[in-house]
Amino acid sequence: MAKRDPEKTARNKLIKELNEKLKELLPSVLEETGIKSVYSLNGIFGGKFADYIDIKNEVIHSPDHFISLYLSGFKEMAKKNPHSAHHRNFKLLQSSTKLQKYIYLFLKRTYLRNYEALSKKRPRVEDAAIWIGQNNANYGLLVTPRFNIQISQWENDKSEIRHFKPLYWSIGHVMETGLVIPGKNERIKFSSVDEYLNFFLNVLVRNSGSKYEYELAALYRDYVLSSLAPENIPLLIPEFRYGGLSFKHLYRLDFTIIDPIELNKIGFELSPWSSHGYIAKTQGLSQKEINEIAKNNFEKEMEKHKAFFRKYGIFVLIYTDSDLANLDKIFADMRDFLEPKTRKNTLQFQIMQDIISGNL
Structure with a gap:
């Protein structure tokens, strides 16, 4: 039997937990925002991360780093045209605390699902x-x-x-x-x-x-x-x-x-x-x-x-x-480099409020 990757197993477990939380939140989010379905909700907000983040070049260190880039890009896009769908959607996000919580969890899940592609630094x-x-x-x-x-x-x-x-x-x-x-x-x-x-x-x-x-x-x-x-x-x-x-x-x-x-x-x-x-x-x-x-x-x-x-x-x-x-000691030195430490760039949920608060 193939050995399991403990990191991937942990991510999959967290993704499953996020799925459940999103399901619980969904009815109240739809009611508060007036959006008709989960498909419309995900189309308006969830599917836009490639529009707001330079996916080709960004190396994204953590879920909160991903969320920060998404919201910053979203806000900048909304500022450019006050008559655009981006502007209307951002104003809706500002007005709904339930939607804010939903989007935070949704984007966190998106990052975890695409972790390998989003987190890698690419060689020149x-x-x-x-x-x-x-x-x-x-x-x-x-x-x-x-x-x-x-x-x-x-x-x-x-x-x-x-x-x-x-x-x-x-x-x-x-x-x-x-x-x-x-x-x-x-x-x-x-x-x-x-x-x-x-x-x-x-x-x-x-x-x-x-x-x-x-x-x-x-x-x-x-x-x-x-x-x-x-x-x-x-x-x-x-x-x-x-x-x-x-x-x-x-x-x-x-x-x-x-x-x-x-x-x-x-x-x-x-x-x-x-x-x-x-x-x-x-x-x-x-x-x-x-x-x-x-x-x-x-x-x-x-x-x-x-x-x-x-x-x-x-x-x-x-x-x-x-x-x-003492070759064992030399290999111990090597082993330090064979176990690279995962990057951490920890932010807080408060980032939602910091970025979306205030006028455009």
Whole structure:
């Protein structure tokens, strides 16, 4: 049996409660306003939110945020023309306290029903494709992938990015789109979360040859499989390529997590001395020359992290040998970013009075 998403279950329960409250209020609302039916009521007020809110661009954080935007847009529309239906409807809303309560509950239910689409921050077009992996073993993760035959390359369908249903850069994302093959009209699709995680662990990460990366990837796999809603967990993205599709290798990050709510990025770099600082041949070198080589190695590593921050806004956490002795602790750091906190923008019911009170 599929595991239930506790957040979605809670929303559905609240929607059901709101349905009951709206049914109870309806007769008195119709009587007080003179509106003939629930269909007319919902047509006059409920169906207008796309007229009053910039749905394409607004990221709406909460039901009360949605209601605030709706009422502000409604009031502005009513002000423009005192002879319009918007003006008459707004005056009716001002005069009826029962209607105000009904609309508040109705809009709250509307937001909860459309929560996924309304609450998501959308990536910029230039950030809607990432490329991972080593040369000749690299893959693309796009939001709305389509293959452009004219240039023989994958690109995003820009008009559909905002309609993407899964959380961006989540397990649900890769299950929806798969991974694309650069330069070929082919992609790897996954029939289950288990199948993706096996590919992630034994193809994407194992290919790096790092035992530390492999063990952390295994901890991530177990974490996802134990989740009640694995599709909502952010991807642990391996080998994020600084140069994107550029064949000439410049930099890669061991792991990256993109918060699907705010789209903030955090990188994780495993830097054991054996591969990031060790100087193999010192015979015949002066101490000054050895120090110069060590300095250049360090500066090269730091430039990598600064470059990722400048280009992608990725802040990088660096783990050295003493950290790598305890991979559970490193994964605990990762887990903090795998459990993004829901945004809150709490307002009060008083917002109804604040916005609709006063003259137009």
